[in-house]
Amino acid sequence: MTTQRTSGRRKQAFAAAAAVAALLTTAACGGGSDDGDNGSKTGAAGFDAANNKVAQADLAKKGGTLKFGAAQDADSWDTTRGYYGMMWNFARYYSRQLVTNKAEPGAAGAEITPDLATETAKVTDDGKTYTYTLRDGITWEDGKPITSKDVKYGIERVWAQDVLSGGPTYLKDVLDPKGEYKGPYKDTSADKLGLKAIETPDDKTIVFKLPVANSDFEEMLALVSASPVRQDKDTKSKYGLKPFSSGPYKFASYSPGKDLKLVRNTEWKQASDPVRKAYPDEITIQFFSDANQLDQRLLSGDLDLDLNQTGMSPQGRTTALKQHKANLDNPVSGYVRYAVFPQSVAPFNNIECRKAVILGADHVSLQTARGGPIAGGDIGTNMLPPSVPGAEGQKYDPYKLAGANKSGNVAEAKAALKACGQPNGFKTTIAVRNNKPVEVATAQSLQASLKKIGITVEIDQYDGSQTAGIIGSPSNVKKKGYGIIIMGWGPDFPSVQGFGLPLWSSKYISESGNNNYALIKDKAIDGLFAQYVTTLDDAGKTKIATEINHKVMEGAYYLPFVFERFINWRSDNLANVYTTDGYSGQYDFVNLGLKNPKK
Amino acid sequence: MTAPLHEPTAEAAPSPAEEAAVATADAKAVQGRSLGRIAWERLKRDKLALTGGVVVLLLVLVALLAPVITSILGQDPNEYHENLIDPLFGTPTGSLGGISGEHLLGVEPVNGRDIFARILYGARISLLVGFLSAVVAVILGTVLGILAGFFGGWVDSVVSRVMDGLLAFPQLLFIIALVSVMPSDLLGLTGSNVRVFVMILVIGFFGWPYIGRVVRGQTLSLREREYVEAARSLGAGRLYILFKELLPNLVAPIVVYTTMMIPTNILTEAALSFLGVGVKPPTASWGQMLSSAIDYYESDPMYMVVPGLAIFITVLAFNLFGDGVRDALDPKASR
Numbered sequence: 001m002t003t004q005r006t007s008g009r010r011k012q013a014f015a016a017a018a019a020v021a022a023l024l025t026t027a028a029c030g031g032g033s034d035d036g037d038n039g040s041k042t043g044a045a046g047f048d049a050a051n052n053k054v055a056q057a058d059l060a061k062k063g064g065t066l067k068f069g070a071a072q073d074a075d076s077w078d079t080t081r082g083y084y085g086m087m088w089n090f091a092r093y094y095s096r097q098l099v100t101n102k103a104e105p106g107a108a109g110a111e112i113t114p115d116l117a118t119e120t121a122k123v124t125d126d127g128k129t130y131t132y133t134l135r136d137g138i139t140w141e142d143g144k145p146i147t148s149k150d151v152k153y154g155i156e157r158v159w160a161q162d163v164l165s166g167g168p169t170y171l172k173d174v175l176d177p178k179g180e181y182k183g184p185y186k187d188t189s190a191d192k193l194g195l196k197a198i199e200t201p202d203d204k205t206i207v208f209k210l211p212v213a214n215s216d217f218e219e220m221l222a223l224v225s226a227s228p229v230r231q232d233k234d235t236k237s238k239y240g241l242k243p244f245s246s247g248p249y250k251f252a253s254y255s256p257g258k259d260l261k262l263v264r265n266t267e268w269k270q271a272s273d274p275v276r277k278a279y280p281d282e283i284t285i286q287f288f289s290d291a292n293q294l295d296q297r298l299l300s301g302d303l304d305l306d307l308n309q310t311g312m313s314p315q316g317r318t319t320a321l322k323q324h325k326a327n328l329d330n331p332v333s334g335y336v337r338y339a340v341f342p343q344s345v346a347p348f349n350n351i352e353c354r355k356a357v358i359l360g361a362d363h364v365s366l367q368t369a370r371g372g373p374i375a376g377g378d379i380g381t382n383m384l385p386p387s388v389p390g391a392e393g394q395k396y397d398p399y400k401l402a403g404a405n406k407s408g409n410v411a412e413a414k415a416a417l418k419a420c421g422q423p424n425g426f427k428t429t430i431a432v433r434n435n436k437p438v439e440v441a442t443a444q445s446l447q448a449s450l451k452k453i454g455i456t457v458e459i460d461q462y463d464g465s466q467t468a469g470i471i472g473s474p475s476n477v478k479k480k481g482y483g484i485i486i487m488g489w490g491p492d493f494p495s496v497q498g499f500g501l502p503l504w505s506s507k508y509i510s511e512s513g514n515n516n517y518a519l520i521k522d523k524a525i526d527g528l529f530a531q532y533v534t535t536l537d538d539a540g541k542t543k544i545a546t547e548i549n550h551k552v553m554e555g556a557y558y559l560p561f562v563f564e565r566f567i568n569w570r571s572d573n574l575a576n577v578y579t580t581d582g583y584s585g586q587y588d589f590v591n592l593g594l595k596n597p598k599k
Numbered sequence: 600m601t602a603p604l605h606e607p608t609a610e611a612a613p614s615p616a617e618e619a620a621v622a623t624a625d626a627k628a629v630q631g632r633s634l635g636r637i638a639w640e641r642l643k644r645d646k647l648a649l650t651g652g653v654v655v656l657l658l659v660l661v662a663l664l665a666p667v668i669t670s671i672l673g674q675d676p677n678e679y680h681e682n683l684i685d686p687l688f689g690t691p692t693g694s695l696g697g698i699s700g701e702h703l704l705g706v707e708p709v710n711g712r713d714i715f716a717r718i719l720y721g722a723r724i725s726l727l728v729g730f731l732s733a734v735v736a737v738i739l740g741t742v743l744g745i746l747a748g749f750f751g752g753w754v755d756s757v758v759s760r761v762m763d764g765l766l767a768f769p770q771l772l773f774i775i776a777l778v779s780v781m782p783s784d785l786l787g788l789t790g791s792n793v794r795v796f797v798m799i800l801v802i803g804f805f806g807w808p809y810i811g812r813v814v815r816g817q818t819l820s821l822r823e824r825e826y827v828e829a830a831r832s833l834g835a836g837r838l839y840i841l842f843k844e845l846l847p848n849l850v851a852p853i854v855v856y857t858t859m860m861i862p863t864n865i866l867t868e869a870a871l872s873f874l875g876v877g878v879k880p881p882t883a884s885w886g887q888m889l890s891s892a893i894d895y896y897e898s899d900p901m902y903m904v905v906p907g908l909a910i911f912i913t914v915l916a917f918n919l920f921g922d923g924v925r926d927a928l929d930p931k932a933s934r
Contacts, residue, residue, distance in 0.1 A: 318688045318898040365681055372686035441709055444880050448679050459880050
C-alpha cells in the first residue's frame with residue numbers, strides 16, 4: 001500500500017469507493033450475459049463445450065497460476081490414503097503411476113495408458129502375471145531416478161492400513177487375499193520389500209503375481225494408491241502433508257482446510273511423460289467453509305474452477321445458468337442416487353413390498369428434489385451408472401420409472417402391497433444423512449408419495465459423518481428399523497466390479513462400514529462376479545456387467561432416483577478443458593491450461 | 600442515570616374532560632377496585648400493548664383454526680405442487696415466489712408446498728411450544744421460588760445454587776445433544792410429537808430459574824411485611840400464609856414474566872428447528888422453513904421473508920403486549 005499516511009477516515013472513503021467500483025464491475029459482468037452455445041464475448045467456450053469433448057485446446061499457454069477453490073479439503077493428499085475422486089484427479093499433478101487414465105475426454109478418458117511404464121502390462125499365465133518395464137528419464141523431485149522398488153514400496157503401503165487407513169484396498173485384496181503380508185512398517189526383511197506377490201528383478205522391471213486372476217487388475221494399478229513412494233521420504237501418517245513428488249509439480253505449502261500451493265518440479269522432464277502437459281507454473285487451492293462464498297468467487301472470475309467438482313450450490317447455480325451459461329458444463333457424474341431396502345427390516349424381506357415402494361414413488365418429484373433434469377440428472381431406471389461398460393442407461397427400465405410410472409403408479413403399487421400381505425400399507429423409517437439437504441428433500445418427496453399408497457414413513461436424519469457406524473452397521477439398521485436408506489454411489493474405477501462389488505456381493509456384508517445395505521445374498525450375483533474377474537475379454541466383461549445389473553434390478557433391492565449430473569464451472573481463462581469418465585465426469589485437472597497466464 | 604426534572608406531557612396535564620373521567624373512575628374506586636381492574640384500565644390506555652394483544656389473540660385463533668382455514672382454501676400443508684416449480688432452477692415459476700389467488704403466500708421451492716398453509720401449521724408448533732414450555736417454567740419457578748424465599752436457610756441455598764447452575768448451563772447445546780439421542784418413540788408418542796414434547800419439557804426446565812429468582816426475591820421481601828406478621832401472629836399456618844397471603848401478591852410479577860418468556864421460547868423453538876433438531880419433516884415449522892430458505896435467498900427471497908416475518912411479528916406482538924402488562928401491573932409505573 002502506498003497511502004500509508006492517509007487518515008483513517010479517508011481510508012474508509014477509499015475503501016468504500018473501491019467497494020462500489022467492485023460492485024459496478026460485477027454488475028457489468030452480470031449484465032454482459034449471453035447463453036450462446038458457441039462461445040461468448042467473455043471468451044468462455046459455451047454451454048457443455050467441455051462435456052465429453054475438448055474445449056479451446058489451442059488457446060492454452062504455458063505459465064501462470066491455475067487457481068482452484070474448494071468447500072471440502074481432500075481426505076488426505078497421501079496417494080495411499082485418499083479416496084475422494086477429486087483427490088485422485090488432483091494427485092496426478094504430483095504423482096505418477098505405472099499406468100494411468102488416458103488424458104482424453106469422455107469414455108476414452110477411462111481407458112488405460114502407460115505412464116511410468118513403457119507400455120501397458122504384458123499379461124501371461126492366464127491373467128495371473130503382469131509385467132511392466134519402466135521408462136528412462138523418470139525422476140523424483142530431488143533428481144534421483146524412480147525405480148521399480150519405489151513402485152513396489154508405494155504399493156506395499158496399502159497393506160499398512162493400521163497407519164495409513166482411508167484409501168482403496170483393491171490391490172491388497174487381489175495380491176494378498178489371505179492377508180499374509182503385514183505391511184512395510186512391520187516388514188522384517190532388510191529392504192522392507194517383503195511382499196511376495198510383487199517381484200523387482202531389476203530397477204526397470206516389476207512383475208505382479210496374482211494368486212487368482214482379476215480382469216480389472218490393471219484398473220487397480222491405475223489408481224493413485226499404486227503410486228511409487230520412496231522409502232527414505234516416507235513420513236508415514238504425515239506423508240499426506242507433503243508428499244514427495246514424482247510428477248510435474250511439487251508441494252510448496254499446505255495448511256489443511258486453508259490453502260495449498262504446488263510449484264513446478266524442475267526435475268520432471270516432459271519427454272519422460274506422455275500424459276501430462278503441465279501448462280501452468282503454479283497451482284493453488286483455496287479452501288472455503290461456505291459453498292455459496294466459493295460460488296461467488298468462481299462467478300467473479302477470481303478462481304478458475306471448483307476442486308470438488310460436485311456441482312454448484314443452488315444459489316450460484318441459478319445465477320450461473322441465467323447469466324453465465326457459456327461457462328458451464330453439465331456432465332453425467334457416474335453416481336447413481338438411490339434408496340435401498342435392507343431385507344433385515346420387515347416387511348422389506350418381501351420382494352412385493354419393495355416393489356410397492358419402487359412403483360409408488362413419484363420419480364419426477366424425486367428428480368426435482370435432486371435438482372431437476374440438469375442439476376440433478378436423468379431419472380434413474382437401473383443401478384449401473386452410464387459411464388460403466390455394460391450399462392444401458394434409461395434403455396433398461398424394468399419398472400418403467402422414466403416411462404409410464406414416472407409419476408408413481410398407485411394401482412400397481414397397491415396390487416404389490418396386496419401381494420405382500422400388507423393391503424393397507426405399513427409403517428417404516430427412512431434413514432437420511434442430516435448434512436445433505438438434497439437427500440433430505442428426496443426423503444420428504446418419498447414420504448409424500450408413499451403416503452398415497454398407505455405407507456407411513458418417518459424420516460430419521462442421522463449424523464452424516466457417522467455413516468459407517470449408523471447405516472453401515474446391519475445390526476443397528478435392524479434395531480432402528482431403517483426400512484429405507486437414502487444413499488449414492490459412484491465407481492472407484494469404471495467397471496461393474498469397481499462399482500457394484502461392495503454393494504451387491506454377499507462377501508462384502510460386514511458389521512461396520514457395510515455398503516451392501518440391502519444385505520443381498522444372491523448366489524447368482526456372487527457367481528457372476530466370480531465369473532467376471534476371470535473373464536479377460538472386454539466383450540465378455542461387458543455382457544456379465546449387464547447381467548449383474550439385471551439381477552440386481554429383478555431383486556427390487558433398490559429404487560434408483562437419478563443418474564446424477566452436475567453443473568460445473570470453468571472460468572473464462574481456462575483452456576484445454578474436458579470432462580473424463582476416468583474421474584466420474586470431472587474435468588481432467590492434469591492438463592488444464594490458462595489462456596492468459598498473467599491474469 | 601439522568602432523568603428530566605419535570606416534563607409536562609399530555610398525560611401529566613389531563614384535559615378537563617379526562618380529569619372528569621378519572622374523577623368518576625375514582626369515585627367508583629371508593630367502593631373498591633380490584634388490582635386486575637386497575638391494570639385493565641391502564642392497559643386499555645396503552646395503544647401499542649393493545650395492538651400486541653390483539654395480534655396475539657389473532658395468532659392463537661389462526662393456529663387453532665389452521666385445519667379449517669386451509670381446508671376452506673383447499674390447501675394442504677404437505678401436498679406437493681411440482682407443476683408450479685421450474686425444474687431447471689427448482690424455484691417457483693410464478694412471480695414473488697409463486698404468489699397467486701390459490702397460493703396466497705406462494706409455494707416452497709423444489710416441492711411446491713403451499714407456504715400459507717405451512718405458516719398456519721407452523722404457528723401451531725410455535726405457539727404450542729411457546730405457551731406450554733412457559734407453563735412448565737412458571738409452575739416450577741413459582742413453587743421452588745416461593746419455597747426458597749419463604750423458608751430460607753438450607754432450602755434457599757439449595758434452590759438458589761441449582762438456579763445459578765441452570766442459568767450458567769449451555770442450554771441450546773444441551774437440547775441439541777438431548778434431542779439427537781432421544782428415541783423416536785416415547786410414552787406412546789411418535790414422530791414429531793416426541794420432539795415437541797421434549798422441546799416443551801426442556802425449554803420449560805431451563806426457563807424456570809428466571810421466574811424462580813424473581814419469585815424468591817419478591818417472597819423474601821413480602822414475608823417480612825406487616826400483614827404477613829399479622830397473619831402469623833393470629834396463628835395462620837404456613838400453607839395459609841403461602842397460598843393466601845403471599846401468592847396473590849406474586850401474581851403480578853409472574854404474569855409479567857410469563858408474557859416475556861413466551862416470545863423467548865418461540866425463538867428457541869425456531870432456533871432448534873432451524874438447526875434441524877426441532878420437529879421432524881414434513882411437519883411445518885417456521886425455523887425449519889427459514890433454514891431451508893437459505894439456499895434460495897437470492898433466487899426466491901419471498902421464501903425467506905415469509906417465515907421471517909411470521910417470527911418477527913409474533914415475537915414483537917408478545918413483547919409489546921408483555922411490556923404493556925408489566926406497566927399496567929406495576930403500581931410504581933410512571934403512568
